Amino acid sequence: MASFQKRGKTWQYTISRYVDGKLKPIRKGGFRTKKEAMEAAAEVEYMLKKGMVMQVKDVGxxxxxxxxxxxxxxxxxxxxxxxxxxxxxxxxxxxxxxxxxxxxxxxxxxxxxxxxxxxxxxxxxxxxxxxxxxxxxxxxDGLITIDFTRKAEFNASKQPKKSSEKHLNFMDSLRLYRYLMKKVKTANTNTPHLLLLALVSGMRYGELVGLTRDCFDFENNTIYIYRAWDYKDGEGFIDLKNTSSERRIGIDPMVMKIFKEHFENNQPTYNGIVFFRPTKSKTLTSEAANKALKKMLDELNIETKISMHGLRHTHASVLLYKGVSIQSVSKRLGHASIETTYDYYTHIIKELEERDEKVAVNLYAVNV
The missing domain is CATH 1.10.150.130 (Tyrosine recombinase, N-terminal domain)
Structure with a gap:
């Protein structure tokens, strides 16, 4: 049987309980109202009746x-x-x-x-x-009985980026693509190569800088992604984010031709890493890549400023815009499940649904 006491501005419940013939009550306070304390006590009593062992000792x-x-x-x-x-x-x-x-x-x-x-x-x-x-x-584990995270509200003072600010639209992405295709021919570093490959592949940054020459299949114009690089600490190759991340994806033939020529004109680097840098991280840092990307967007007068991860979002968004199925996009990105893809690109999917709805409504209109 539970009893309830008001302690200051909050309520506490006490449930009588005997363990091995000794009185060992269960107490918990901090409830705003007596009703909340009663609901919590009822939950504990129910679990005790089911034979669940409750931990009385406090654990930080x-x-x-x-x-x-x-x-x-x-x-x-x-x-x-x-x-x-x-x-x-x-x-x-x-x-x-x-x-x-x-x-x-x-x-x-x-x-x-x-x-x-x-x-x-x-x-x-x-x-x-x-x-x-x-x-x-x-x-x-019997430490607590109530899920105190239930119905939590996510209040925040900083406004998140709008969906449109996380990726480039098709026309801006096309302008960036054409710019990078020219830039790779005159640049004295392979940074433009990295940005170009990010745009046409949708790979994660760790996957990009973890690429080695053996990943490139120039005969079939594909890249095999089977590991990533620890670009933050420079500790070497690491596992991919999930099992679905190991994948083989098709790449723009013109882009593959650029990389083939790049490999022919440059000697292999440390461990064959394509985007090697003689620094602690052993590769181009994400900060340096973001800085280079921002500079190029400024030169193109593209208002939407995105990061390297924004190129991944751009790739996926353009694929969806072009009518590629959500299943294929999910597989190409290496998402753990299609639900992840839905969560990230709900805004794009809704826009396409509205467009498809117009097509459905006017399906036979031209023949009337």
Whole structure:
């Protein structure tokens, strides 16, 4: 049987429980209303009736989250694991030694609001995704009974980029393509080659700088993507983001011809890396590539300023615009699932649906 007490401005529940003949009650406070405390207590009592063992001893939220990340996410792609560790540091900074049992939906929402200052809603959402996975396991482990991430609001002070600002439209991408096709013939570095290949392939940056000469099949005009390069720390080749990322994609024959001539006129570099640089990272950094891209967009008077990752979005968006199926785009990009492609390019898909709807409505109009 549960009892309820008001402590200051919040409510606490106490559930009587005997373990091995000794009284070991379960208490939790911090609820805004008595109703919230009663709902939480009812959930605990229900789980106790089902025979679930409840952990009474407090466990620090940050401590549990960090252990959980190392246990379940260490096998993820290196960059993905780093993002989880960044989320752990954020939780440490805010919650410090506060037990996970003491966190309520209200205190968690206050945390998200704090984190959202100066950040976009998408950034807040990604942090919540990491924490929500951890919290679900904490419930399964019997540490807590309530998912305090449920119905969380992603408030943020920084406006995210508009969908149109993340990629170039078809005409601007065509102008950039023609510009790069000329630039590769006169440039004294292979940076234009990198930008050109990014535009026509849609590869991730790590995949691009991880390319070696053996990846290029000039007979069939394809590139085999089977590993990436750790361009941030320069520690060598790393696994691709997911199993679907290993793929063979067709490339513009004229672009392949440019690379064939480039290889014939230049000696192989360190490990055969195509975009090698004699620096700590061993390759062209993403910062340098973004800077070069921005300069070219300025020279072309293209108002939309995108990053290297924006070239990947541009490639996918143009494919969809040209009528390529979402399944084929997903496979070409190396997405883990088609749902990922839908999430990233919903804005483009909606535009195409509106265009297709007009075609459907006027399907037989010309024959009337």
């Amino acid at each position: 939220f940050a401590e549990y989250f960090e252990n959980w990340a190392h246990l379940y996410k260490n096998g993820k792609h290196k960059n993905t694991f780093k993002r989880y560790l960044n989320s752990v540091e954020t939780v440490k900074q805010y919650f410090k030694d506060i037990p996970i049992q003491k966190i309520t939906r209200q205190t968690y929402q206050e945390f998200l609001n704090w984190y959202g200052e100066g950040r976009s809603k998408e950034t807040v959402r990604k942090l919540n995704t990491h924490i929500r996975s951890c919290v679900k396991d904490a419930i399964d």
